[in-house]
Amino acid sequence: MTRVMRIILFTLLLSAAAARADIAIVINSDSDVQQINRSEAINIFMGRYRKLPDGSVALPIDQTPLRARFYRSLVNKEMAEINSYWARLVFSGQSSPPQQAASTIELVDIITHNTNALGYIDSDQVPASMRVLMTLRE
Amino acid sequence: MKCLSTLAHSRLALRAAAAIMLIVGLLGVCFLHLAVHFRAESEKDIQQTRLEGLVSTVERTAQIACFLEDTQLASEVTQGLLSNRIVRRASLSRNDGSLLADHITNSDHSSGTPLTRQIASPFEPDRTVCQLTLVPDQDWIDGQINEATRFLSVALLLQLLCIGLSVILVVFYFVTRPISDISQKLHALEAETGQKLATPGGHRRDEIGRLVTSVNTMIDRLVNSLSEERRQRLAREVEERRYRTLFDNVEVGIFELDDQGRLLSANPAFCRLFMAGEPFDIKAQPRVFTTLISEGGPTLRELTTRRARRDSVREWEMAVGKGDQRRWVNVMVSRLEEGRLQGVAHDITERRRAAEAAEKLAVTDPLTGLGNRLGFERRLSVIERYHRLHPDHRHALMMLDFDHFKQINDAHGHHAGDEVLRQIADILRAISRQHDFSARLGGDEFVVLLDHRTPRDDLAVIAQGLINSINQPLTLQNGQQVRLGISIGIAILGSDTRDVQTLVQLADKAMYRAKREGRNTLRFHDRHLAFDI
Incomplete structure (x- = not known):
């Protein structure tokens, strides 16, 4: 009985993963920036530079539901590590974590109203008003 | 120093201790050297590991500081590193070489080999964001190493010293002390x-x-x-x-001779016998035995030839000395060992004199002192032997007979007769030459054996001289005078006969012929007449 349950659960998980889309880093389509590479993405999201390739200020936005998946994809780290990273920097005050968006809707709202804001979203949910700068394959 | 070395040579314990200490010392130096070397190496490794460990500890923070180029955080890291005394200088530099943070201690210690670590981005392990350089405090490291090795050296030295002392004590207690104990006791034993x-x-x-x-x-x-x-x-x-x-x-002479016949030793009796009492001097020129002998005895060759020496005991009689001092000695010589003879000498003079006297008595007429019949016969046999050896030597025999001797006996008594006989003997002795021999065969019967060198004419002269002497009147003790006549018969050995008994007969016959032909005369044997009688 337990074995059967386990097999069923495993199959469900697999199909869910297969069903999930990649994560896309997106920006307001009004922005001049066409795309960024992984390093630039890391630099922006981990607070090294707050600048886009074209020199304009970058405003990275975290999306709480996707946050764990995103960082695992981008820097291969768990949330605990990411939190610890930011906690270390609180004292120097030189850098701060990205702004938090509680949901995809809130994220879309922020990006739509701010050309410098960039965030991440399931690649199959990218609205027309946004440009995909980079796709993170899981 | 010399005194110390003498002491070490004479004391087993000291020498053993010195040797043990030397060996322990040498081994100690070797071991110490090795141990210090390895300890220093391992201490260096420890310090290196420590540096690496320090770097690893701060690596994460350094990564973040570099990633964000956060000078404050970087400075936090370098200062933190400096709190370790092993670190003299800590610096974080960007890829372009510009310094993010650099801290150095105030001390004037020397620097060791810098340790550089590339610091990667915390999110991209492949991307180097800066490098961390740690300069170690060499003096401090050296101090640590010294401290570690010093402890080790002291421990090792103490251990070796203890081992050395223990060995010395053990050797002293179990070996050298008992031996020196024994040696002392043996000395006083x-x-x-x-x-x-x-x-x-x-x-x-x-x-x-x-x-x-x-x-x-x-x-x-x-x-x-x-x-x-x-x-x-x-x-x-x-x-x-x-x-x-x-x-x-001892009264017996004892002496030793070497193989050359020289005297090696002699006792006082020997010296009295052979050397007139002169004591034997062993240092004087050795005297040859045979030179001490005056008559008889062996020649030197007889005494010392090898074959003669093999005989067990040899004996000789010999005379020593001259004249009245002459002694007769019997010597027995035996072989003592190779090249050494031993002799014993007996004085036999008395015995020999006694024998000679007895012999003389046996052949002497006691009344006249001339030879008796036995003496005459012995003399005859001697002459017979002599004649056989020398047939051309002619001995003459005179047979004497006194005329009318019986009347003297009758007229004057036997004493007078004896006195006459003694006087006749004196006359015979007076005319006798050295090698002539006179004897009284009995009564008034006398013979004279004459030397073979007397010619026939001389014989007649001698005989006539005798007749003349006898014809002189003889004076007796009582003053009376007597006259005697004499008839002499002469026979010559060799010309008349070759046999001595026949000689006596022929002389006898010649004497009777003289008696017959007028008395008081002499007659030679005449072979033409011989058979007539």
Whole structure:
């Protein structure tokens, strides 16, 4: 009985993963920036530079539901590590974590109203008003 | 220094201790050197590991600081590193070489080899964001190393010292002390009194004990053989004294000769016999035995030839000295050993004189002192032998007969007759030459054997001289005078006969012929007449 349950659960998980889309880093389509590479993405999201390739200020936005998946994809780290990273920097005050968006809707709202804001979203949910700068394959 | 070296050579314990200390010292230096070397190496490794560990500890923070180029955080990292005394200088530099943070201690210590670590981005392990350089404080490291090795050295030295001392103590206690004990006891030991060495306590069953037992056994043997030797020496001395007394005081001459016949030793009796009492001097020129002999005895060759010397005992009689001092000695010589002869000499003078006297008595007429019949016959046999050897030598025999001798006896008595006979004997002695021999055969019967060198004419002269002497009146003791006539018969050996008995007969016949033909005359044997009678 337990074995059967386990097999069923495993199959469900697999199909869910297969069903999930990649994560896309997106920006307001009004922005001049066409795309960024992984390093630039890391630099922006981990607070090294707050600048886009074209020199304009970058405003990275975290999306709480996707946050764990995103960082695992981008820097291969768990949330605990990411939190610890930011906690270390609180004292120097030189850098701060990205702004938090509680949901995809809130994220879309922020990006739509701010050309410098960039965030991440399931690649199959990218609205027309946004440009995909980079796709993170899981 | 020399005194010390002498002491070390004479003291086993000191020498052993010195040797052990030397070995321990040498080994100690080697081990210490090795140990210090390895300890220093391992201490260096430890310090290196420590540096690496420090770097690893701060690596994460450094990664973040570099990633964000956060100088404050970077400075936090470098300062934190400097709180370790091993670090002299810590710096974080960007890829372009510009410094993010750099801290250095105030001390003027020297720097070691810098340790550089590339710091990667915390999110992209492949991307280097800066490098961390740590300069170690070499003086401090050296200090650490020194401290570690110093402790090690002291420990090792103490250990070696303890081992060395222990070995010395053990050697001293178990080996050198018992040996020096034994040596001292042996030195003070009076072995002659039968004293023995005592085994040192606790060594009864080991090598020391066996050594003592062996020494005691040897002492026993030595004492035994010494006393045996002493006993034998005493016995020999007694023997020697006995022999010496005998040798010195015996009346028998004892002497030794070498193979050249030279005297090696002689006792006083020998010196009295052979050297007129002159004592034997062993240092003087050795005297050859045969030169001491005046007559008889062996020649030097007889005495010393090899074959003669093999004979067991040889004996000679010999005369020593001249005239009245002449002594007769019997000498027996035997071989003592190779090249050495021993002799014994007896004085036989008295015996020989007695024998000679007896012999003389047997052949002498007691009344006249001339030869008797026995003497005459012996003389005849001597002449017979002599004649056989020398047939051309002619001995003459005179047979004498006195005319009217019986009347003298009758007229004057036997004493007068005897006196006449003695006077006749004196006359015969007076006319006799050295080698002539006169004898009285009995009564008034006399013979004279004349020397073979007398010619026939001389014989007649001698005979006539005798007749003339006899014809002189003889004066007796009582003053009376007597006259005698004499008839002489002469026969010559060789010309008349070759046989002595026949000679006597022929002389006798010639004498009777003289008697018949007028008395008081002489007649030679005449072979033409011989058979007429």
